[in-house]
Amino acid sequence: MAGQRVRRVAAPLRTQVLEALRQDVLAAEFEPGERLVEARLCARYEVSRTVVREVLRQLESEGLVTTVPNRGPVVTELTAADAEALFEVRGALEGLAGALFAERATAEQRERMGKVIRRYARTHRKAELAERLAMKDEFYDILIAGAANPVIDSTLRGIHARVQMLRGLSLRARGRGPETVRELTAIHEAAAVTADAAAARAACEEHVRNAAATALRELAAQHPGPHVG
Structure with missing residues (x-):
């Protein structure tokens, strides 16, 4: 399994490995529940155990990694119930953030939101998953900053x-890209x-509700069985 090669450039090595492992987890290079063995990660990213341990601790704080007794760190495996609970809270908070953005955002923040959404609309069909996630992160950075809370x-x-x-x-779901563009455009408007x-x-x-429905459907397809939640 080939990972992203870590480039020894100006950014701290730990930061580079953190970004590489995070993106590999999000791109499903590691399956949910899979053990993250230190020795293999050291070889994959060509770094020391100290760096790997620091990175794993950071990803655990972000919820992407879980430490399991007698197994060690594994890729976090969310249940349908976990996902539903997270999306419920996310929807309420993002709704409030959107309302506050409308009332409090600066002219610059409003302009930046439009720019990132237009860039997403132009590039999402060809962009790698990591690029699309980065653009969504940028959108949320602007939304949250503009809410000023x-x-x-x-x-x-x-x-x-x-x-x-x-x-x-x-x-990654089929057809979700155009829907996301439509929803983000409506938020911007x-x-x-x-x-x-x-x-x-x-x-x-609405954006969170639709994202939740898609994610839960994809999650169910990965783990067939009785509905939970």
């Missing part, structure tokens, strides 16, 4: 870290152009 900032970022793998499932707080809240909630 530190509690939403810290809480929503923590939730986003835990749903990253589910976001990858949603973005309401939150940044017309500054309609109620419409912005509704658009954000």
